[in-house]
Amino acid sequence: MRVAMVGTGYVGLVSGACFADFGHQVVCIDKDDGKIENLRQGIMPIFEPGLADLVEANTKAGRLTFSIELKEAVRDADTVFIAVGTPSRRGDGHADLNFVEQAARDIAAHLDHYTVIVNKSTVPVGTGDRVESIMRETNPKGDFSVVSNPEFLREGAAISDFKRPDRIVVGTSDERARQVMRELYRPLFLNETPILFTDRRTSELIKYASNAFLAVKIAYINEMADVCEKVGANVQEVARGIGLDNRIGKKFLNAGPGYGGSCFPKDTLALMRTAQEADVPVSIVEATVKANTTRKKKMATKIITACGGEVQDKTIGILGLTFKPNTDDMREAPSLDIIPALQAAGAKIRAYDPEGMAEAKKELKDVIFVDGPYDVADNAHAIVILTEWDQFRALDFERIALAMVTPIMVDLRNIYNPEDLRQDGFTYVSIGRK
Template sequence: MNITMIGTGYVGLVTGACLAEFGHRVTCMDLDVEKIESLKNGGIPIYEPGLDVLVAKNVKDGRLQFSTDMADCVPGAQAVFIAVGTPSSRRGGGYADLTYIYAAAKDIAVHLTDYTVVVDKSTVPVGTARQVRRVISEANPDADFDVVSNPEFLREGAAISDFMRPDRVVVGTDSEKAQEVMKKVYDPLFLISTPFVFTGLESAELIKYAANAFLAMKISFINEMATLCEEVGADVVDLAKGIGLDGRIGSKFLHPGPGYGGSCFPKDTLALLRIAQENGVSVRSVEAAVEINAAQKARMVKKIRDALGRNEAGKTIAALGLAFKPETDDLRESPPLAILPPLVEKGAKVRVHDPQAMEECKKQYPDFTYVDSPYEACEGADIVVLFTEWNQYRALDLAEMKSKMKGSVFVDLRNVYAPKQVIDAGFEYHGLGRM
């Protein structure tokens, strides 16, 4: 099949490369000339394990190409995916900014010739697919097309495996003809018996938000349980194992941390609340999750401040990890960047290390000191705080870290290390929900 991907951000580039790996002929289109030229020259604008190899392979094999011109890639495509950004609107209140969605729809409409399936891949509020249909019909009344909602469920850091072997594929459409086209798009997944959910447009759009909101609630729940464990002398690691072995609950997303971040959970929970409010529905569980997450980040500031004796002025913090999760360079809504600035405002100095996110962070926080290793971050530090559970932070030489530090405080905000292991290395230990 000939497939066009509008947008070469995280979702668009990963999806385009993976569809090319399926054997389709894919053109990834973007208005950003500099980005497209970089992609043509082998540059990858995001960090995602294995993506550079996958893109290079399919470009070499002639199945993947890049363009800045709709006229070059929309005519003749059986499916055109819209994978542009839908950030939170500047007006706040959880509204999603659909400017790029509707602009893409208008541009696509002009170039539609034969029957085409236009696929909403971006995360969008309920009702957007029908609005995209309206926008295209108004711009080109003679266009022969259908609109499909096909939400993505890609985890940053594991996106390629998630696409190639997904838990499920959701396709929302009211057209049997469009459904058949989507089956051809994902034919390799049918061969490995991937579960498919074919449903209406609105259900498909809501599934994405509901899934992310549920996972956000699990994170907020275990963070509250960690706080309770600290007060009653229980161990949250044992608690999570004890409840996670229940098949009805499951162990995933039951790991305490400094709060959720990233490109999805923060904006999608707020967007779901906005959708509910506009339809006169109260979703109190999601409201609570959002409030708990904000409070968790504030509580982490207090935890670090308390560990420093309530006086961070002149103290040096060794911060390990900047990205909101491992195997990504994404800093959007990243907990460290909500926790460290208030401490800096009170006079703390920050030495940071992250395997991938430092270059981008320098643009936002030039006053941090950026170093080449976690051990260098510890030089002269009063306290070390583990923010992101990168694999290379899981087997650190704690004794060497301690030898480089001025102080002896270790704050493990991901519970990577057993308390005894840290204490035996000469540290004062502070974790989440552990004594």
């Protein structure tokens, strides 16, 4: 099939490359000619494991191309995906649909045969109706269907998630569109991937409801971690004990400094606003958003307490800046709350992240960025693990201790055994454990 992917951000680029790898002919389109030229040269705008190789292989095979020209790509396409950004709107938390609506106008202007228009962007309930209305106003004679097909890609594991998904959700009441979408995803039939066909509004809500539920799980286990610290329990064992109940499941029960990233913060806020406008406030989601915001701020206090109650003129080493490992994404990362709070208390910051430092330098001021995890320890009064990158999981703590002023470790991801660190002479503080 011929696919046009409008938008070469995280979702558009990964989806386009994976569809091409299935054997479809894919054109990825973006207005940023610099980004398109870089992609033609194999330079990725994001870090995602395996993506550069996938793009290179399918570009060489002629199945994947990049263009700033929308007109020709749309006219040739069987399906056109809208995969543009929907950031939180300033002031009210609603999803900003300006890019989606402009894409709808641009696409409609160039249709000349039956085409399925697929909303891949994460959008509020009713956006498909809005897109269809805009397109019919722009091109009243256009022959097309508007479909909702939300993405469920985890940063750091996006290619695997696309090729081996838990489910495919398609929102449409048009049988022609259903047939096109079945053919598009036919390569996944061998994996017996469940494909859920539903109406457009239900499909749109499934995406928000999924992310909100996972955010609730994270906020819940973080609050249980606080309880564990006060009563002398172990949150990791609590999480395992409840996660073995298959009604609950073990995923998203890792206590930490709070969730971040491009999806959970934005999508929980958008769901809140949608529900409030429908006069059915989602109080559990609202409480989750509040708890997560508070959580990030409390982590700075936890670090200061571990340092004896004050960090004035002390050096704090930070291991990990991105919101999770295997990405360079700094959006809503806990480090963006924790580091400024430590600086406000008088601390000096040395920081290292394997992939996120270029983005972090745009967001964080007066931070000394270093070349590796051991450089973070130089003259540090404490080291804090903020992101659980694999290369932080087997550090040489004798070497680290020799470089530090005081051997204090604050492990906000619980990747080390407390007894091991104490045997190495560290004052060790973690999440939800003694």
